Amino acid sequence: MIRYFWIWFVILFSSCIDEIQVNLPEASEQQKVVEGYVERDQNNYIFWGQVSLTQDATGTFHPEPIGANMTVLYDGDIQIPITEGVVMKIPIQEFHDRFGGSTDAPTFRMMAELNGDRYISAEQTIIDVPKADSLSVQVEVRPELTASENIVNNEYVKLLVHSPILNDNDQLVSLSWQVSSTFEFVEGTRSSPTYQVKTCYSTYNVYQNDINIVGIQDYPGKNRISNFEIAETPNDFRFSIGLYFTVIQKSLNQDAIEFWKEVKASNERTGNIYDVFPGRIRTNFTNESNPSEIVNGFFQASDVDTIRLKVNPQMVGYPRQRCELWMEPIIISPDDPDPCLNCLKLANSTLTRPRYWK
Known part of the structure; x- marks a missing residue:
């Protein structure tokens, strides 16, 4: 699965041009990374999510989850608990027998609860993926x-x-x-x-x-x-x-493609001065308890074909x-x-x- 590309997002930049400095003070402290996905293949819905931390301003990543309670929200408010950092699969027919709905454009959100804070993603819709020729x-x-x-x-x-x-x-x-x-x-x-x-x-x-x-x-x-x-x-x-x-x-909606474009530009370092800086990559997670907190990571929902x-x-x-x-x-x-x-x-x-x- 695609993971951990955000590790480059919080690197502290210093310019090699005289008398020009770029300061990102928020990147000098550990920040939470909330990430996850829902994927649907030919047989199963596949769920994964976790909360982890960046380290200082070096871009070093600790992939270990830090003990959040993870929940997938289906079709608005149906809660599906998942174990942090562990892939969970539910057969497609069993999933809809238990939770209702159909395979036609199902919607999901992800929620992470940690130390009294609740991080919740924007709603994502699974779009059917075209089959490769x-x-x-x-x-x-x-x-x-x-x-x-x-x-x-x-x-x-x-x-x-x-x-x-x-x-x-x-x-x-x-x-x-x-x-x-x-x-x-x-x-x-x-x-x-x-x-x-x-x-x-x-x-x-x-x-x-x-x-x-x-x-x-x-x-x-x-x-x-x-x-x-x-x-x-x-x-x-x-x-x-x-x-x-x-x-x-995998299919990507517009939010997801824009997120991965920013990640790719950041990783390749080929953008110009008008490109988004590492640490400014968009996220679709918000801390409901503290909306001003800087949160990294992304939640996406995809249909997949092999x-x-x-x-x-x-x-x-x-x-x-x-x-x-x-x-x-x-x-x-x-x-x-x-x-x-x-x-x-x-x-x-x-x-x-x-x-x-x-």
Whole structure:
């Protein structure tokens, strides 16, 4: 899920231009971050929320929840308690049997109660997400300077999405994407004939902090997008046998797309002096007990759809396997981190093949 991007919002800025200073005194103290979401996939409503703190003016983030009572408000005032910092799922049919209403534009708010204060979000409506048409990959070669000041050509794999931005209700919908990948890895050949070489599947989430968004106002007169880049990664051994990209496409309303645009501009530091400063990113939470309190974070409600693409080696130029030229060491330590000895040393790896793998 998309989280914690607000960590950059409260960085204290100091200008490198003589005699110009920018002071954000409120950023020097810890501030509360209230955040959460409601998502609806093909089977479930998914709920998550928490309250945490920023730290001083460094932008450092403590992701641990700080003990708030979290509640989702459905259809005005129906209260659904959730456990802070824990994802909760309720099957769609069960949800509407218990709480009424229908899947047609349900509305939600989030409430957090902490130390006598009540933080409540603006109401958010779930808009049906358009289903993506397809995913594709493209290999790009870029000359880059090494630490020894030599120029080398490095290859990157770009993941592209092709999707309508018009849903089945003829509504134009802004979109965001969450990307992960899982690759197949085979250990190196051993000298012992009794050793069973393992095959692992490792999930690679380097893209989790990327902000991939499309606002409908950025595509006037259009009802679809093509070749929109949502991830980039080096073309290496992870593609040598097989890799699946898993993409979760989410609908965003106007409040949410404006929030994520501000976050992205803040993180990239590519805006001009008229752009919103970190610490000024909009929020849709208010402390009812103290409306003047500066609160960070956002609550959003999205419809989501999942699409996958299997990338075979021939699609990206047959990169070399990690253990292809590997030689077994004379002395093998059980603590050796080399995945060619034990592929379970890879981060987030398992011997269980994902059910979608073909």
